[in-house]
Amino acid sequence: MERLRTGRFWLGFYTLAVMAFLIYLPIVLLITFSFNDSTIMSLPWSGFTLKWYEKILERPDLLESLLNSLWVALIVTAVSLVLGVLAANAMARYRYRGRILFTGYVSIPFVMPWLILGISLLLFFNWVGIQLSMFTVILSHISFTTPLVAVLVAARLHQFEPDLDSAARDLGCNALDAFRLVTFPIIAPAVIAAGILAFNWSFDAFVVTHFVIGSEVTFPIWVWSALRYPRNLPIINAVSSIIIVVEMGLIFLAEWLRRRGGGERLL
Amino acid sequence: MSNREITLEVRELTKRFGSLVAVDHVSFEIRRGEFFSLLGPSGSGKTTILRMVGGLLTPDEGQVFLGGKDITFDPPEKRDVNIVFQNYALFPHLNVYDNVAFGPRRHRWPEAKIREEVTRLLEMVHLTGYEQKYPRQLSGGEKQRVALIRALITRPQLLLLDEPLGALDLKIRQSLQLELVDIQEETGITFIYVTHDQSEALTMADRLAVMDKGRVLQIGDPKTIYEQPQNRFVAHFIGNTNMLEGKVAAVEGQDVRVRVPKLGEFWGRPLDGADVRPGQSVTMSIRPEKMRISRQEPERPGYNKIAGVVEDLIYVGVSTEFIVRVSPVKTLRIFAQNISREDDLWQITWDDPVWVYWRPERSLVLVE
Ligand SMILES: Nc1ncnc2c1ncn2[C@@H]1O[C@H](COP(=O)(O)OP(=O)(O)OP(=O)(O)O)[C@@H](O)[C@H]1O
Ligand SMILES: [Mg+2]
Numbered sequence: 001m002e003r004l005r006t007g008r009f010w011l012g013f014y015t016l017a018v019m020a021f022l023i024y025l026p027i028v029l030l031i032t033f034s035f036n037d038s039t040i041m042s043l044p045w046s047g048f049t050l051k052w053y054e055k056i057l058e059r060p061d062l063l064e065s066l067l068n069s070l071w072v073a074l075i076v077t078a079v080s081l082v083l084g085v086l087a088a089n090a091m092a093r094y095r096y097r098g099r100i101l102f103t104g105y106v107s108i109p110f111v112m113p114w115l116i117l118g119i120s121l122l123l124f125f126n127w128v129g130i131q132l133s134m135f136t137v138i139l140s141h142i143s144f145t146t147p148l149v150a151v152l153v154a155a156r157l158h159q160f161e162p163d164l165d166s167a168a169r170d171l172g173c174n175a176l177d178a179f180r181l182v183t184f185p186i187i188a189p190a191v192i193a194a195g196i197l198a199f200n201w202s203f204d205a206f207v208v209t210h211f212v213i214g215s216e217v218t219f220p221i222w223v224w225s226a227l228r229y230p231r232n233l234p235i236i237n238a239v240s241s242i243i244i245v246v247e248m249g250l251i252f253l254a255e256w257l258r259r260r261g262g263g264e265r266l267l
Numbered sequence: 268m269s270n271r272e273i274t275l276e277v278r279e280l281t282k283r284f285g286s287l288v289a290v291d292h293v294s295f296e297i298r299r300g301e302f303f304s305l306l307g308p309s310g311s312g313k314t315t316i317l318r319m320v321g322g323l324l325t326p327d328e329g330q331v332f333l334g335g336k337d338i339t340f341d342p343p344e345k346r347d348v349n350i351v352f353q354n355y356a357l358f359p360h361l362n363v364y365d366n367v368a369f370g371p372r373r374h375r376w377p378e379a380k381i382r383e384e385v386t387r388l389l390e391m392v393h394l395t396g397y398e399q400k401y402p403r404q405l406s407g408g409e410k411q412r413v414a415l416i417r418a419l420i421t422r423p424q425l426l427l428l429d430e431p432l433g434a435l436d437l438k439i440r441q442s443l444q445l446e447l448v449d450i451q452e453e454t455g456i457t458f459i460y461v462t463h464d465q466s467e468a469l470t471m472a473d474r475l476a477v478m479d480k481g482r483v484l485q486i487g488d489p490k491t492i493y494e495q496p497q498n499r500f501v502a503h504f505i506g507n508t509n510m511l512e513g514k515v516a517a518v519e520g521q522d523v524r525v526r527v528p529k530l531g532e533f534w535g536r537p538l539d540g541a542d543v544r545p546g547q548s549v550t551m552s553i554r555p556e557k558m559r560i561s562r563q564e565p566e567r568p569g570y571n572k573i574a575g576v577v578e579d580l581i582y583v584g585v586s587t588e589f590i591v592r593v594s595p596v597k598t599l600r601i602f603a604q605n606i607s608r609e610d611d612l613w614q615i616t617w618d619d620p621v622w623v624y625w626r627p628e629r630s631l632v633l634v635e
Contacts, residue, residue, distance in 0.1 A: 163356035166323045169343040170350050171417070172373030185360045
């Protein structure tokens with residue numbers, strides 16, 4: 001029995017170690033080499049430098065793509081938060097109608113390959129006759145961040161009794177006050193967490209964006225095209241390092257907010 | 268009581284969910300200050316009625332009047348009616364004080380008055396000192412009491428309680444039952460108390476409505492419902508009863524002779540005004556405490572009697588419950604007080620041949 005337990009412990013330990021190695025080592029390497037004074041990403045170490053970080057500012061194409069990704073992600077986050085919260089709220093209240101349809105829609109971003117999603121969105125825009133542009137990028141991102149928000153917020157709502165909204169109405173709130181004073185405070189931690197995740201998903205989106213973007217460039221698209229020239233590599237490293245740090249910070253913030261609100265663990 | 272004013276009137280109220288008729292043309296009136304109970308098995312439509320009265324559901328047909336005013340389509344916040352929900356529905360992000368103060372704040376009471384009232388009500392339900400606690404830190408009974416005073420504090424004309432004690436264990440239930448009746452008398456607020464526990468309804472309510480499958484089967488005070496159930500369902504659902512099924516053999520004045528296959532013929536009495544004819548199928552309902560048991564054949568002219576064998580007996584202190592087999596497919600249940608001077612009740616034991624007998628007017632003849 002004791003043997004078995006230590007055996008299990010070591011199995012778990014190795015699994016974690018391997019996963020950490022696979023996930024974190026490349027990130028550590030990437031960040032490390034962003035400070036390396038060489039265009040080649042290999043040892044020996046050629047000395048510490050911040051010049052790749054300075055170079056970021058000298059690349060208007062890079063800056064423009066970052067800016068594009070930022071405002072796209074902001075709009076996508078705002079819209080998908082509103083839609084996702086409404087969807088989750090409606091589903092928590094009307095539990096009998098449209099359940100299956102909703103479940104199907106909400107699982108799209110988790111089960112559908114990005115490639116398929118990208119192709120079908122492209123076909124859809126062609127069919128409707130919408131010119132590809134940042135607008136189509138925003139629409140596409142909203143199509144998969146809204147279910148993400150809805151799932152997270154619905155999970156939070158389901159932890160509580162369905163009658164809370166009714167109780168608020170019963171005690172003298174109109175529909176808006178009931179949402180403002182009861183439903184929203186309860187789902188707020190999940191909403192903030194969902195917003196951060198939606199922002200990340202949109203900011204990161206490459207595959208779908210690749211299909212539906214016009215002549216403009218978002219950051220992931222810029223990276224993809226810049227990779228064709230090896231001399232860009234250190235700059236990509238530098239900018240990626242910044243993004244990694246910011247995103248990790250956001251994710252931890254989201255998780256902290258969720259736990260503080262008594263939610264289920266996300267990670 | 269009869270000429271007191273009507274607080275709530277519900278007229279032909281109907282609600283359908285798809286093809287299911289959850290509430291089926293229900294009508295009743297509730298007088299001011301009354302403790303009225305809606306009693307019925309799970310799924311009989313009790314909660315649905317409360318939600319329509321409270322404005323959380325719109326009826327498909329029918330009307331709701333509060334204090335004579337038609338409120339059928341008023342939103343919940345405009346109705347002078349509050350609900351204590353089946354699962355309490357306390358706001359998890361607010362402490363006890365803010366939960367109770369929620370209604371008064373919506374009604375723009377001054378904060379000083381709110382403080383005074385919340386403190387007074389918390390004291391009334393023995394929760395002084397709980398102001399800063401959150402719902403997740405409360406026991407079931409404590410949550411129930413917070414939910415009650417939260418709904419009560421604004422003094423609505425009508426309070427709707429949806430199985431408020433359903434989730435609690437017997438001990439707490441019983442003490443809270445008494446507390447609730449006291450509170451109702453003290454505040455004078457009209458209560459509609461939903462339950463599927465018949466003993467709760469019988470002990471607490473001034474009047475009750477027995478429901479099944481969305482319909483109201485009978486409305487009356489506990490004694491009438493118990494002694495004169497209108498039909499088989501009510502007789503069976505309220506208290507214990509023995510049922511004998513047969514056909515009417517003869518009608519003589521008030522009394523009816525019923526032939527029960529394989530058991531014989533028995534005299535019984537239908538409810539006033541019931542139309543009973545020879546040949547009709549009827550059910551006799553006889554309460555266990557109205558039957559007597561003896562080892563000798565009773566010498567009582569006019570009594571109904573039947574021979575059987577004691578299959579089981581359960582001694583419960585003040586009384587003894589006998590299960591007597593009177594045919595291969597039928598047993599009767601008899602409650603006997605343990606004070607009988609006229610009988611040898613004490614000596615009756617398992618497998619004894621016995622006689623069960625009762626007065627004709629004790630067997631109620633039911634048509635439905
Ligand atoms: N929103 C709804 N959609 C569909 N059917 C419903 C809905 N609400 C209730 N029902 C159905 O209507 C019937 C009556 O339900 P209701 O909740 O009024 O019963 P109840 O008497 O309160 O039962 P319980 O004692 O279990 O609380 C049930 O068959 C229930 O399944
Ligand atoms: Mg119910």
